[in-house]
Amino acid sequence: xxxxxxxxxxxxxxxxxxxxxxxxxxxxxxxxxxxxxxxxxxxxxxxxxxxxxxxxxxxxxxxxxxxxxxxxxxxxxxxxxxxxxxxxxxxxxxxxxxxxxxxxxxxxxxxxxxxxxxxxxxxxxxxxxxxxxxxxxxxxxxxxxxxxxxxxxxxxxxxxxxxxxxxxxxxxxxxxxxxxxxxxxxxxxxxxxxxxxxxxxxxxxxxxxxxxxxxxxxxxxxxxxxxxxxxxxxxxxxxxxxxxxxxxxxxxxxxxxxxxxxxxxxxxxxxxxxxxxxxxxxxxxxxxxxxxxxxxxxxxxxxxxxxxxxxxxxxxxxxxxxxxxxxxxxxxxxxxxxxxxxxxxxxxxxxxxxxxxxxxxxxxxxxxxxxxxxxxxxxxxxxxxxxxxxxxxxxxxxxxxxxxxxxxxxxxxxxxxxxxxxxxxxxxxxxxxxxxxxxxxxxxxxxxxxxxxxxxxxx
Numbered sequence: 001x002x003x004x005x006x007x008x009x010x011x012x013x014x015x016x017x018x019x020x021x022x023x024x025x026x027x028x029x030x031x032x033x034x035x036x037x038x039x040x041x042x043x044x045x046x047x048x049x050x051x052x053x054x055x056x057x058x059x060x061x062x063x064x065x066x067x068x069x070x071x072x073x074x075x076x077x078x079x080x081x082x083x084x085x086x087x088x089x090x091x092x093x094x095x096x097x098x099x100x101x102x103x104x105x106x107x108x109x110x111x112x113x114x115x116x117x118x119x120x121x122x123x124x125x126x127x128x129x130x131x132x133x134x135x136x137x138x139x140x141x142x143x144x145x146x147x148x149x150x151x152x153x154x155x156x157x158x159x160x161x162x163x164x165x166x167x168x169x170x171x172x173x174x175x176x177x178x179x180x181x182x183x184x185x186x187x188x189x190x191x192x193x194x195x196x197x198x199x200x201x202x203x204x205x206x207x208x209x210x211x212x213x214x215x216x217x218x219x220x221x222x223x224x225x226x227x228x229x230x231x232x233x234x235x236x237x238x239x240x241x242x243x244x245x246x247x248x249x250x251x252x253x254x255x256x257x258x259x260x261x262x263x264x265x266x267x268x269x270x271x272x273x274x275x276x277x278x279x280x281x282x283x284x285x286x287x288x289x290x291x292x293x294x295x296x297x298x299x300x301x302x303x304x305x306x307x308x309x310x311x312x313x314x315x316x317x318x319x320x321x322x323x324x325x326x327x328x329x330x331x332x333x334x335x336x337x338x339x340x341x342x343x344x345x346x347x348x349x350x351x352x353x354x355x356x357x358x359x360x361x362x363x364x365x366x367x368x369x370x371x372x373x374x375x376x377x378x379x380x381x382x383x384x385x386x387x388x389x390x391x392x393x394x395x396x397x398x399x400x401x402x403x404x405x406x407x408x409x410x411x412x413x414x415x416x417x418x419x420x421x422x423x424x425x426x427x428x429x430x431x432x433x434x435x436x437x438x439x440x441x442x443x444x445x446x447x448x449x450x451x452x453x454x455x456x457x458x459x
Contacts, residue, residue, distance in 0.1 A: 090245060302325050302334075380456070
C-alpha cells in the first residue's frame with residue numbers, strides 16, 4: 001500500500017512538473033491556436049516597453065507553459081461536445097451549425113467614417129482629373145448576409161453602412177455594395193459564404209459573383225470588359241478539417257475555382273522595389289494577354305483579404321493588366337502607386353469590418369490629401385535644376401528622383417518627358433518613383449506651386 005502511495009505521489013509531481021519542463025522559451029512566437037504573438041520575456045530585449053512588469057510576467061507564464069495549445073484545444077473540444085459551445089477568441093456558433101467571427105458591439109457612424117468618405121472622394125477627384133475612371137467596392141461581412149443564423153441574443157445592426165453610403169452619394173463617389181447581391185444569391189440557394197470554414201470571408205462562389213458585379217460596373221466605362229463565365233474555371237471541392245488560424249476540428253467541403261486562362265506574371269520584377277506597409281505586404285502584377293489585346297484597361301486595385309485570398313483569380317481572368325496592392329495603410333499613399341503604374345482604371349475595395357482605425361490609420365486618413373492636377377506648363381519664375389540638388393536612384397525596375405526644395409511647397413511635380421508625376425514629401429526632401437523604362441534622366445524638370453499659386457520651374 002505504501003509503495004502504491006509513493007508511485008501515485010511521484011506520478012502527481014511528474015505531471016505537475018512536465019508543463020514547466022516543456023516551457024516555451026522561444027521569442028517572437030505566433031500561436032496558431034489563438035492567432036496572436038505570445039508574450040515575450042519581460043526581462044528580455046523583446047519586452048514591451050512601459051508595460052507593467054507584474055502583469056507582463058503573469059501573461060508570459062500563462063502563454064509559455066508547456067502543453068498550453070493541447071490543453072486549450074482539449075478544453076475547446078470538450079465544451080463543443082458537451083455543451084455545443086465554442087470557446088475560441090476568433091469564432092462563435094450561430095444557429096444550425098453556422099460559425100461566425102466573434103461578434104462585437106454594433107458600429108455607429110462617426111467622424112472617422114466621414115473622413116473615409118472624404119478620402120475616397122479625394123481619390124476619385126484625382127483620378128477624374130487624369131481621365132481615369134474610379135470605383136469603390138464595399139463587401140459585406142458574413143453576419144450581414146446570414147443575419148438570421150446568428151445565435152439568439154445578438155441584435156446585429158449595420159445601419160451605419162446605409163448612412164455611410166449616403167455620405168458617399170453626397171460626395172458623388174462611384175461605388176457598388178455587394179451586400180444585396182450576396183443576399184439575393186443566398187435566396188436563390190447559393191452558398192456564398194461557407195457554413196463554418198473561413199467565417200471572415202466569402203468563399204470562391206461568393207467571390208465569383210462579387211467580382212462579376214465589379215466587372216459589370218467597370219464595363220460601363222470600358223465595354224471591352226465582360227463578366228466571367230463559370231466555364232472559365234475548373235471547379236473542385238476541398239475538404240476543410242479545421243477552422244483557419246485554429247485547430248478547432250470541422251468537416252466541411254467548399255468550392256474551389258481554378259483559373260484556366262493564360263497569364264503573364266510580372267510580380268517578381270516589381271515586388272522588391274515597390275514600397276508597402278510592413279503589416280500589409282500583398283502585391284501582384286498580372287497580364288492577361290487576350291484581354292490586353294482586346295483593349296481591357298490597365299487597372300490598379302487596392303484590395304483587402306476578400307480579394308487577396310479569393311477574388312484575385314477572378315480579376316486575373318476578367319482584366320487586362322491587373323496590378324493589386326494590399327489596401328489599408330497603402331491606399332493612404334495612393335499617389336506613390338499611381339506615379340509608378342500610371343493606371344487607366346482604379347478600384348479601391350474594403351470589407352465591412354475593415355473600415356476602422358485598426359486597418360486605416362485614423363490620423364493618416366484625416367490628413368489625407370493629393371496634388372491638384374498641374375493645369376499648364378508655365379511658371380512665373382525659372383531656376384536651374386541644380387538649385388534643388390536632384391538625386392537619382394535606379395533599381396532594376398524603378399527609378400526614384402528626390403529633390404531638396406529651398407522652401408515648403410503646396411504642391412510639387414516632376415516632369416519626365418511629356419509625363420507629370422507628383423513629388424511627395426519624404427522628410428526634408430520631395431520624391432517620385434516611376435517605372436525605369438519611362439525614365440529619361442536627361443529630360444527631367446520640377447515645378448513647385450506655393451500656397452498663393454505661384455509657380456517656380458526648375459529646369
